[in-house]
Amino acid sequence: MSALKSVPSRGPGAARRRPARRRGRATAVAFLAVGLATVTACAGPSGASRTTAAESTPPACAPLAQREHVRIGVAEALSLGTPFQAAGGGWNDEQNLDVEMVVFPSTQEAVALVGVGQLDAAIGGMSANLFSAIDSGVDVRVVGGMGALDAANLPSxxxxxxxxxxxxxxxxxxxxxxxxxxxxxxxxxxxxxxxxxxxxxxxxxxxxxxxxxxxxxxxxxxxxxxxxxxxxxxxxxxxxxxxxxxxxxxxxxxxxAGHTNVGIVLGPNLLEQRSDVGCALVRANMRAAAQELTPGYSTRQEVVDAFVTYAHMPADLVRSTPEYLYSPTLDVRPETLQSMQEIFIAGGSLDLAAPLPYERVVDVPFHDAVVASIPST
The missing domain is CATH 3.40.190.10 (Periplasmic binding protein-like II)
Structure with missing residues (x-):
């Protein structure tokens, strides 16, 4: 049974402190024992949800009129840095969001909960299970990437x-x-x-x-x-x-080098039911990438403090670990998804005749609508 903890986002003017840890709800923990395979089985026949992300209607991505609460699954890692910097840098506040971060030992478990609406989003690994779930009709899509490995200073x-x-x-x-x-x-x-x-x-x-x-x-x-x-x-x-x-x-x-195999995954809660909130969440993470996680971020005290406060990482560890490269618009490379699926298929962990098209995995209209909604500086 996996232990979970929730980390609330810091509100405007709040004192900087280590958030209290608490265990997640029993229903969420019980679901993890079932895993993404059950989500896939419940989705119905292949293509039961939106057939491709390209056929979805781009959200308006207007600013939120009132404060909204979202729950996202995360893992405490420097390569998954945008949610922690969105909280510490005030970008969630800018977007009128209260973001509750539920920490998982494995982000693959968090992605499973997104598919059934028990989480609004997850910053999770793009595994064979994710591709299989999308092929089977589970309504989850990738809308952004995370930190990529730097060839000049590899952290892994x-x-x-x-x-x-x-x-x-x-x-x-x-x-x-x-x-x-x-x-x-x-x-x-x-x-x-x-x-x-x-x-x-x-x-x-x-x-x-x-x-x-x-x-x-x-x-x-x-x-x-x-x-x-x-x-x-x-x-x-x-x-x-x-x-x-x-x-x-x-x-x-x-x-x-240059690849990111982790992405922001949204499900029906934020892709369809509250797409304006989904836009705001992704926009906050893009703002954090563009403003906080630029090269040299490990030397900036406010960035280090955010990792300490929200990801519970020692400050000296943040400063000494080679930096990841973050695209300011959190792009996902098509060749990365193609290569991952080809290898998973060849190894027998992904039962597909051929890799899913990029537009089937990544909600391109959603991603591009968020990018277009960010004011130019």
Whole structure:
């Protein structure tokens, strides 16, 4: 059973303090045991909801006339930074929003709740389950991306145990064949896609290694005690692996740079029933990306404070972790979604004859309407 906590957004003029943590409602927790597969099953035949995002009517995206409350699912990560900066930077207040952030151990669980209306939105990983749900008629769509990996200063990477590199057992990606490789989530998770891209350099696929599911905090210890041979480690734990000499990067990591495999996912609550509120929420996140999360953000005290207050991250960790790159309009690259689906299909975690079109996954009219509603500076 997953423990949840809600983090309220700071109102205008409120004292800066650490929000109290509380457990989520029992109904939400119970739903997580069922997962996105149940949401898909309940959706009816393929295409039961809007057939493509391109056929939806763009929202007007007018300013909200009154204060509105929304609940969004998040994970406390620097790559998912816009909701925390929208709260700390006052952008939610600007949009007349009270945003309740419900923190999940896995954002894939949050996406499932969006599909049945128990959450208004989620900042979640674009997994095989998400593509499958959309294909089956679940009314969820991606309306924006998050932080991308910077090729010049990667915060994540595939690390091989240092002793295996030093004794010559692993000299290249190809030498990982048959060895244990840890990554977050299951086959079909966003992290497994990154691993697949790197394994391809050695002519390997996920089936050629012994996949081990581990959380990011457990990976440094697993490398240190020899539990796994390699691991795809995300920030801030990648820095720990490098600083303590527990592992060394293997492969050309430029193949994963520039991609974001996490997005803002809306469901029926904000796509249709309250589309003006959905616009305001996405607009607040875009404003946060454009104003708070520009290069050098980790050196700005107000940005650090927002991560400390709303994502419960130590200040020194925010300052020392390599920065993610945020598009000011939170764009999602078509080639990213195409590659993810191709790899998931080939690996058997996504049962589709061919990748879904970009416009079926991303609500382009919605995204573009939000962008058009932001005043030029």
């Amino acid at each position: 990477g595939l690390f091989v145990r240092s002793d295996l590199v030093e004794d010559g057992s692993v000299r290249s990606v190809a030498d990982l064949k048959g060895r244990s490789v840890a990554y977050s989530g299951t086959t079909g998770s966003p992290a497994s896609w990154y691993v697949s891209l790197l394994l391809q350099q050695g002519g390997l696929a996920l089936d050629d290694v012994r996949g081990t599911r581990l959380s990011y905090p457990d990976m440094p210890t697993a490398l240190q005690n020899g539990q796994v041979d390699a691991a795809f480690v995300s920030s801030p734990f990648a820095a720990q692996v490098e600083e303590q000499g527990l592992g060394r990067r293997v492969g050309d990591h430029s193949v994963i």
